[in-house]
Amino acid sequence: MDSEAVPQSVGEAREVRVRLPYHLRHLARLDSEVVVRVAGPVTQRSVLDALEERYPVLEGTIRDHTSGRRRAYLRFFACEEDFSHEPPDDELPASVASGAEPFMVVGAMAGG
């Protein structure tokens, strides 16, 4: 990844912006993006864990309940890069951890 990841100390809470697709915003009754507090390294897993802890209704809708894997028709974008296939415990860019850029959950485009 081009974006620089910076080490983050364990226990330090970060406020991370998360942008969700329409149907998940609607399900969680959110009007816009949400800010979640992430303790420790800011990774896909830690961000989504924090999101699901705050909005349990989203459990199973982004990651499969059983396998924990990203659902096939969703993508994870940040800083104009696609992180969908990156290991879930890799740290996200510093600008996501700082709240400057959102972590985006994006639904695959489809007609019909």
Add this chain to the structure above:
Amino acid sequence: MTAVRLLVGTRKGAFVLTSDSARKDWQIEGPYFGGWEVYHMVGSPADPDRVYAAPSMDWFGQVVQRSDDGGRTWEPVGNKFEYAGEVGTHPWYDGTPRPWEFTRVWHFEPSPDDPDTVYAGVQDAALFRTTDGGQSWQELDGLRTHATASGWNPGAGGLCLHTLLLDPRGNGRMFAGISAAGVFRSEDGGQNWTAANRGLLTDGIPDPDAEAGHCVHNLAMHPSRPDVLFMQKHWDVMRSDDGAEHWTEISGNLPTDFGFPIAVHAHEPETVYVVPITSDSLHYPPDGRLRVYRSRSGGREWEPLTDGLPQQDCYVNVLRDAMAVDTFDDCGVYFGTTGGQVYVSSDSGDSWTTAAHTLPSVLSVEVQTLA
């Protein structure tokens, strides 16, 4: 005054249709869960204000929604359907073994006397139950671990448990219908199961009267005669008089015996309804004419019901959970189409009107008689 409520699941959300006992003028509320595929929505017989809906979407998986006010407002409840114990395999389309994987809920069957208890039939075929109003779901894994299950092939629509019937005598007997696998019967509330497909014949499979491997599409039972079952199979309309020990064909003079739903009149246990569809290759009515067929003799002799239904240029389908009957003295019959129409008969099928013309493709129709 609202006397009847229709719960309509569609490919783009759910709708609630209400009317008085005349069932002529309908109010439509919705869409609820707009954009989600609602395979099924059903009310509790024990508390008509308690309604469960099963919206799912390829993008976001399954959610379960619950209403405690007859469908006006909704709250999401538990959506975790985890198979119990070791997850075995079944054959995939390419013949390779594939582990069971939850995809969606096809059907909810609420307990007749407890609004918090609901059974769920799911894909890949398995039975789940909640006893806390949908907050948590536990698998009754005796069905998925049946001796024949490792050989269940998915049909084109997936390996789905789509039909559940609970014996109203409260004796623990229940029936499950699974596409391309068949009918299974439990005598102990879903813990243990036996295949119940004797008499079914399926051309094209290596063993036409195999213990399992039959594509049941839908089952129906009249509560006053729980040992009598009716079945719309992939091909063939069938009947059992002994709790699915044996099945006999009752297709009789139907123009085609392919179809999806089957229903029984609320007050006449020998009056049965089907919607013949041209074939498994042509999922629309024969000759472009939408006809419900009714038998008043428990099968074999069928009459077409056409008054008020389109008799030319009609090429919709009627899916397995998209037909229901109410319990008024003049039994109402309802069905929804893949073209988004909901048809209503308030005279046992003699004549039909349209309650909704242009909904999304209808997946399920349930009716609640409230007065």
